[in-house]
Amino acid sequence: MNILADAVKVTLGPRGRNVVLEKKWGAPTITNDGVSIAKEIELDDPWEKIGAELVKEVAKKTDDVAGDGTTTATVLAQALVREGLRNVAAGSNPMALKRGIEKAVTEIVAELLSMAKSVDSKEQIAATASISAADATIGEMIAEAMDKVGKEGVITVEESNTFGLELELTEGMRFDKGYISPYFVTDQDRMEAVLEDTYVLICNSKIANIKDLVPILEKVMASGKPLVIIAEDIEGEALATLVVNKIRGTFRSAAVKAPGFGDRRKSMLQDIAILTGATVITEEVGLRLDTAEMDLLGRARKVVISKEETTIVEGAGDEAQIKGRVQQIRTEIENSDSDYDREKLQERLAKLAGGVAVIKAGAATEVELKERKHRIEDAVRNAKAAVEEGIVAGGGVALLQAGAAVFKKLSGLTGDEATGAKIVEYAIEAPIKQIAINAGLEGGVVVEKVRHLPVGHGLNAATGEYVDMIKSGIIDPAKVTRSALQNAASIAALFITTEAVIADKPEKSAPAPQGGGDMDF
Numbered sequence: 001m002n003i004l005a006d007a008v009k010v011t012l013g014p015r016g017r018n019v020v021l022e023k024k025w026g027a028p029t030i031t032n033d034g035v036s037i038a039k040e041i042e043l044d045d046p047w048e049k050i051g052a053e054l055v056k057e058v059a060k061k062t063d064d065v066a067g068d069g070t071t072t073a074t075v076l077a078q079a080l081v082r083e084g085l086r087n088v089a090a091g092s093n094p095m096a097l098k099r100g101i102e103k104a105v106t107e108i109v110a111e112l113l114s115m116a117k118s119v120d121s122k123e124q125i126a127a128t129a130s131i132s133a134a135d136a137t138i139g140e141m142i143a144e145a146m147d148k149v150g151k152e153g154v155i156t157v158e159e160s161n162t163f164g165l166e167l168e169l170t171e172g173m174r175f176d177k178g179y180i181s182p183y184f185v186t187d188q189d190r191m192e193a194v195l196e197d198t199y200v201l202i203c204n205s206k207i208a209n210i211k212d213l214v215p216i217l218e219k220v221m222a223s224g225k226p227l228v229i230i231a232e233d234i235e236g237e238a239l240a241t242l243v244v245n246k247i248r249g250t251f252r253s254a255a256v257k258a259p260g261f262g263d264r265r266k267s268m269l270q271d272i273a274i275l276t277g278a279t280v281i282t283e284e285v286g287l288r289l290d291t292a293e294m295d296l297l298g299r300a301r302k303v304v305i306s307k308e309e310t311t312i313v314e315g316a317g318d319e320a321q322i323k324g325r326v327q328q329i330r331t332e333i334e335n336s337d338s339d340y341d342r343e344k345l346q347e348r349l350a351k352l353a354g355g356v357a358v359i360k361a362g363a364a365t366e367v368e369l370k371e372r373k374h375r376i377e378d379a380v381r382n383a384k385a386a387v388e389e390g391i392v393a394g395g396g397v398a399l400l401q402a403g404a405a406v407f408k409k410l411s412g413l414t415g416d417e418a419t420g421a422k423i424v425e426y427a428i429e430a431p432i433k434q435i436a437i438n439a440g441l442e443g444g445v446v447v448e449k450v451r452h453l454p455v456g457h458g459l460n461a462a463t464g465e466y467v468d469m470i471k472s473g474i475i476d477p478a479k480v481t482r483s484a485l486q487n488a489a490s491i492a493a494l495f496i497t498t499e500a501v502i503a504d505k506p507e508k509s510a511p512a513p514q515g516g517g518d519m520d521f
Contacts, residue, residue: 001051001495004041005078008034008059012071013395013435014134014462027367032134033374034070035063046503054491061487062480064339068132068382069480072396072431073488079427080492087423088496092416098493100420104410105489108424109482111402115455116390116478117470122147127473128386131394133379141167142376142383145357151387153357154350157376159369160360170356172302172313173275175259175268179305180234183243184254193254193305195226200298200312202273203229203289204258204266204282208236212289217241217251219294226252228303230272230310232265233257254303256310264344271348274325276300276315326353385477393469394476396432397458399485400450403428424489435461 010017011032021029021040031037038059043049058077059070080101088094119125122143130139145155148169160166179185184193199220207213207229220227234242234255245251260268266280273280276298281287287296301314329349336342350356361376363369392398403425410421432450433443439461450458453466460467460474469475 001048001055001078001081003043003048004038004052004055005074007041008037008071008074009078009434010438011037012075012431013438014131015435015439016071017438027365027370030367030371031374033378034072034074035059036374038070038074046506047501050501050503051495054495058487058491062483065487066381066385066477066480066483068378068385068477069484072481073484075430075434076427076484076488077491079430080423080488081495083423083426084420084492084496087416087419092419094497096416097420097423098497100413100417100422101424101489101493101496102420103413103417104406104421104424105485107406107409108399108402108428108485111406112392112398112478112482112485113389115398115402116392118390119386123473124391124475125383125386128391128475128477129379129383131474131476132382133375135375137165138376138379141165141359142380145169145359145380146383146387149350149355149357150353151384153353153355154347155357155359155380157359157361157373157380159373160362162360162362163364164362166360166362168358168360170311170358172311172355173272173315173351174309174311174356175272175351176309177257177259178307178309180239180255180257181243182307183246184305186252191307193303195228195252195254195303195305196301198226198228198300198303199223199294200272200276200278200300200303200315201227201229201231201292201296202258202269202276202278202280202298203231204269204280204284205231205289206233206235207231207238207289208234210237210241213238213241215290216292216294216297220297221251223294226254227297228300228305229253229255230258230269231255254305256305268348271325271352272312272315273298273317274321275317275352276312277317322352382477382480385479386475389477389479389482391470391475392478392481393456393458394474395458395461395469396435397450397456397469398476398478398481399428400432400447400458401455404451427488427492428485432459435459439464 011019016032018030018032019037023029038056041052043052055074055077058073062073063070084097087097125146126139126143129142130136133139145167179193185191186194239255242253242255246253258265258269269280278298279296281289281292281296299316300312304311326349329345333342333345336345359376361373363372407425413421429447432447436443436446446459456469457466458469460472
């Protein structure tokens with residue numbers, strides 16, 4: 001455990017160091033992200049490996065929940081386990097210690113959440129993201145992106161061939177399918193089909209027979225409006241008829257394949273239908289294309305279709321239905337166990353409720369590019385965590401001061417439960433001590449100094465000054481600090497109450513082959 005924690009904790013704080021990760025192929029990676037370092041550590045000794053894997057779990061869980069705080073979680077776990085095992089060796093009851101640790105952590109978490117200040121300005125988001133990314137420019141760009149797409153929006157990070165940073169915003173709902181035929185293009189310069197004030201037909205099956213399509217086409221043509229068809233596929237005479245009418249100028253239309261596959265396709269088509277006010281034409285609910293009426297079609301102010309993707313701008317869907325769908329997707333996100341499913345649901349939520357922003361990151365070398373992209377991804381998740389649960393003073397100060405407020409309330413604990421609470425009291429000093437050590441200062445001296453400062457004041461490790469942390473922009477999301485403490489305490493409690501460890505028996509190496517008499521020279 002110590003091998004892993006010691007490698008990770010050198011990265012903590014503004015003066016933290018970087019760690020180089022060797023790759024079997026390609027250039028090495030340089031990072032200061034705790035979970036990335038932890039993942040790469042593999043130990044030969046089976047007992048050491050088990051300890052390291054448990055601490056990896058702390059970093060991974062914190063990263064999954066909050067997107068940052070992995071190094072803080074690792075430092076806390078190391079301090080809690082070390083003190084816990086020392087007390088167990090001295091004769092304390094492990095179960096009583098566990099109860100004491102849990103009670104102290106519950107109280108500190110409640111205090112942290114009560115201390116948290118809601119994030120209501122672009123500047124605060126920029127400050128939070130800047131600390132995570134260790135770069136003010138990245139922080140400002142993330143704040144700009146969140147301001148544009150809203151807290152439900154999705155911000156993705158892509159590698160760019162150009163140097164520097166670019167922000168690209170998507171208006172409306174976008175999905176990764178383009179036009180079926182280039183004959184639908186209306187803007188030859190940009191090779192896009194742009195249809196304004198258009199009807200939208202959504203069908204969850206293949207369309208090949210023109211007879212199925214003619215009734216609804218005639219009704220749309222009579223209205224004088226264009227038509228966008230989104231279907232599993234459009235082929236044969238149905239596609240040929242649409243193309244011929246487009247070329248002759250008698251009817252403006254465009255055909256797009258439906259996004260996704262299987263159940264995901266059904267869900268996405270339903271999202272598009274709710275956004276545009278359409279009804280998905282599918283035989284599952286008894287609807288057929290050849291009997292479709294105009295009330296099954298949706299409307300949109302504009303649809304832009306390129307070779308690769310389609311964007312629907314300002315669909316005419318009912319606001320209440322869109323809100324209901326958004327709430328349904330949120331519930332699915334909360335109940336999902338799969339990271340992949342959660343990510344896809346989050347994208348669907350963004351397309352309905354917010355928007356999509358893409359930050360394109362470029363750098364001089366591949367090593368720098370990968371490291372920069374990773375930092376930006378962490379900072380995006382950090383900023384989102386800040387918006388969710390608010391912000392607290394950074395630099396380990398919030399934990400220390402929340403603890404100071406709480407331990408007076410826990411004076412009623414007795415025996416080994418009180419010892420368990422004391423272990424937490426000692427461990428919450430670890431992050432601020434490590435930040436000070438990484439900055440070349442004496443950790444114990446800094447902790448004592450901060451204890452006697454007003455609430456919210458602490459060490460700015462970048463300058464060595466003691467300042468009001470929130471006013472100086474040294475802030476952490478409450479969710480990150482809370483998750484780090486809860487996950488560290490969870491693993492520490494397991495460590496302390498573990499009485500036996502069972503590992504694979506090491507295989508003995510095969511003996512050397514016997515010599516062959518005089519022939520073994």
